[in-house]
Amino acid sequence: MAGLIEFWFEFASSYSYPAATRVEAAAGASGIAVAWRPFLLGPIFRDQGWSDSPFNLYPAKGRYMWRDMERLCADLGLPFRRPAAFPRNGLLAARVACSHRDEPWIGDFVRAVYRANFAEDRDISTRETVSALLAGCVADPVAVLKRATDPASKRALARATDEARKLGIFGAPSFVAGGELFWGNDRLAAAIDWSRRAPADT
């Protein structure tokens, strides 16, 4: 692989759904690998004084986002259904992703969680849903959930969130390519382009 793109995502984040679905294929087409970097947006939003999603706090922004998601998903051929609850708690799914982020099935799991949340309107916060989604990706969901909820995995997700903060991440999805931060689903191509221009070791 010529380079690497870090994909920083939060399972509650609507625009992370189209980004998560596209990132591996789009990067791969340029010979660029993806590092899956789950983190929690809640603590970072709280730093900014927000106790809820800005799409709920600012209704005009929220109305725009839901219509934009419909358009974006239609253009990308992605199924979309506005979730009955937003934002949904993605903590357990994020622990699974964080503690298994280098496993070969990580991309499939991440995409399955987003599809469950934003196309199937399922409650991704529950152990039942996460376990059912894992069953489509791994042989032993129970073992994966056990590891995902051990103290080391919980600390690893908290560290990832601190790392996101230090990188200057303030929203999701974000991409880090060649030492540069790009924010938003719209900037995936720009991040990949930057990664192609950057030296291979960054």
Place this chain on the structure above:
Amino acid sequence: MAGLIEFWFEFASSYSYPAATRVEAAAGASGIAVAWRPFLLGPIFRDQGWSDSPFNLYPAKGRYMWRDMERLCADLGLPFRRPAAFPRNGLLAARVACSHRDEPWIGDFVRAVYRANFAEDRDISTRETVSALLAGCVADPVAVLKRATDPASKRALARATDEARKLGIFGAPSFVAGGELFWGNDRLAAAIDWSRRAPADT
């Protein structure tokens, strides 16, 4: 022209600079006309509880934006210098643009104001600067400024801002194409594409 795209902009808005510079050429290449729609973002930000630019209120977002502007402008071949003051008061320039938005020189004037603010670090709030920029576009800047500051023009800009609010606009730049709202410099191509798909009379 096959269609029309409304370009809603605020002279204080950083991302409106690359959008304003590109919009006419990009739309024209698809046979689409541009309606220049200046408005004031201040009252709309105040609706959201903000007394300053979100790029000042949220420092991580602000740091990102300035770096992103450097990258975007470099990629587009646009001169860029971070202004010593941000956001600058674009009220007078907006009154000029609003009261003359259908004049053949409007695009040149809008681009000149953005270049002054974001490439030349000039104080666009003053009558001297606006007058000097007008001098590059019209034969009689004094007459233009007189009309721009009459009560009817002031009311017209207030009405435009109300109209922006009713359209669901919450930031700049925004585009309206075929009855749909698109927010952000990144979405110019999507708006043009929508305009091409929409019936010509919308």
